[in-house]
Amino acid sequence: MSWIRACSADELDDGDALQLPTDPPVAVFKADGEFYALDDTCTHGLSSLADGYVDGAQVECAWHLAKFDLRTGAALSLPATKPLCTYRVRVDGGDVSVEVPDRV
C-alpha cells in the first residue's frame, strides 16, 4: 500500500466525487464534510461510482441504482450484494491523500 495525493481539500464540495486513475480505480467522495475513498467500480454493474449520486454518507450507482455506505463500503440495496473495498484517507494541510494498493 502507498499514499498518493488525490486532490486539494477545497476541490471537492459536499456531494462531489472524483476518480483516481489507479488500478483498480479508486473514487474519493466528500459527504457532510468528510472525505471517503472506496473502489470506484460498482460491484454489480461495473459503472463508475464517482458518477453516482451522493446523499448523506451513501452513494447511489448511476446505472442500476444500487446503494453503498461510504463509511464501510457495505452494499445497502439491490442489485448490489457485494461490498466495496474502502481505503484510508488523510487530510494534511490542504491536501487529501489516499492509501491505495500497489500496482501488481
Added chain:
Amino acid sequence: MHRSSCVIVGASAAGISAALALRRLDYRGTITVVDGDPHPPYERPPLSKALLDDTTGGLVPIVPWSTYADLEIDLRLGERVTAIDPGALKVHLGGGEQLDVDRLVLATGVTARHLALPHADADNVLTLRDATDAARLSAQLARGGPLVIIGAGFIGLELAAVARQRGIDVTVVEAQPRPLANIVGPEVASLVVDLHRGHGVRLITGATVERFAATGSTVEQVVLSTGHRLDTATVVVGIGVQPRTELGTSARVDVDHWGFPVNEFGQTSRAWIFAAGDVASQAHPHLATRGRLEHWDTAQRHGAAVGSTVAGEPVRYKEAPYAWSDQYDATLQIIGRPRGTDQVVIREGATPQRFLAFWLRDGRLAAAAGMDASREIGIARRLVASTVLVDNAVLADAATDLRALLKPHRPRSPEQLAG
C-alpha cells in the same frame, strides 16, 4: 399456532424482491417461490445486452445462491403453478402437489408476442425473454448474419448494438415512423436512430412483415410491406409482450388488457392476492392512463413494496419509472414517462453519442433521458421527485450544474417520497 404461508409465483426481479422484503420485515410465515424456469433466479437485463455463451455460464444471480437458504426462502424451480384454489387456499403445482397459501403474489411477468404469420415458429425465428432464449440466440448468432430484427424497441435496439459489435450484418424493421418514439418522443428517437445508423445498422421504418419465405423449417427471406426482401440467417421478433395472466381464471381475480389490475399497494381484486412487476396493471402517478411498467427497476421496487405490504407494512409504489438500455459503449437512461403534451428541452451540444433531454410539465421536470450522461440523470431523478420549478433555458444551458437546482429545496429522497 397456524403458520402463515406466502406463495410467490415467479422467481423474477419482482418475485425475489418481494420475498427478500418479507424477510427483511421479519415475516414469520413460510415463503415459497415457484417458477417454471429451472435456473437459479437471475437478472434478465443482461440477456439482451451481452449474449450468453452457454445456458448457465453467463447468468447473473439476483442474490447469491446461499441467501435463499439463509432466509428460509423455499425455491421451487422448474415447477409450474397450474391453478389457484381460493376456496381451499391452495396452490396447485404441475406435479400434483398442493401448497398451503394465505398470501399469494403473482409475479408471472410477460411473454414475448409472436407474429401471426406462417413460419413464425421456424427454427431461426426467435424471441428473447429468458435464459433459454438467450442461449438459443447466442448459438444462432455464432453462425453469423444477416440478422433481421422485427421491432425497434429496447430489446431490438440492444440486440442490434450487440450484433453490430460482433460484426454481424443487421437490419431493424419498425412499424412506426421512428423507433422508441412512443417512449422518448421524436427528438430523442432521431438521435438514437443516428447512433445506430452510424454503427452500420440498416433501419427500415414504417414497415411490417408481409411474409416469411422459408425452406423447410428455416426462414431465408423476410418480405416487408414496403416490398423489401431481406435475406436472413436469423430473425428476432421484438414486438412487445403479453401479460401472463392464465392463473387469473382459477384464482378468480380480475384481469384487464394490461395484466392483473392492482391498487396502489399491489392488491388485486381479491385482497389476499397481490400482483407485482410487469404483470401488474397499475394506475401509477407517472402514467397518463392505467398500464404496465415493464422495467427491471420497477419490477424490483414494486416487488419490494408488495413484499412489505404483505409483511404488514403497507408501501405505495409511486416512484418515477426508470429504465436504462446499453447501446454500444454508452448507456441510454430514461427517468419518468415523457408525454406528447410536455415541453421537450434538448441540452445544447447534443450528439448521438452523448445527449441530455428534459420534459417539462406544469413548470416542473417530469421526465429526462440521457445518453452517456448518467451523473446528470442521477440528479434529474431527484428533480423529478422534487417540486422544484425549472426553467427551460436553464436546463438547455450546458453550463448549468443540475445539482445547484436542487439545493434551494433540499429534497427528500425518492424512497422517502414513495413512503
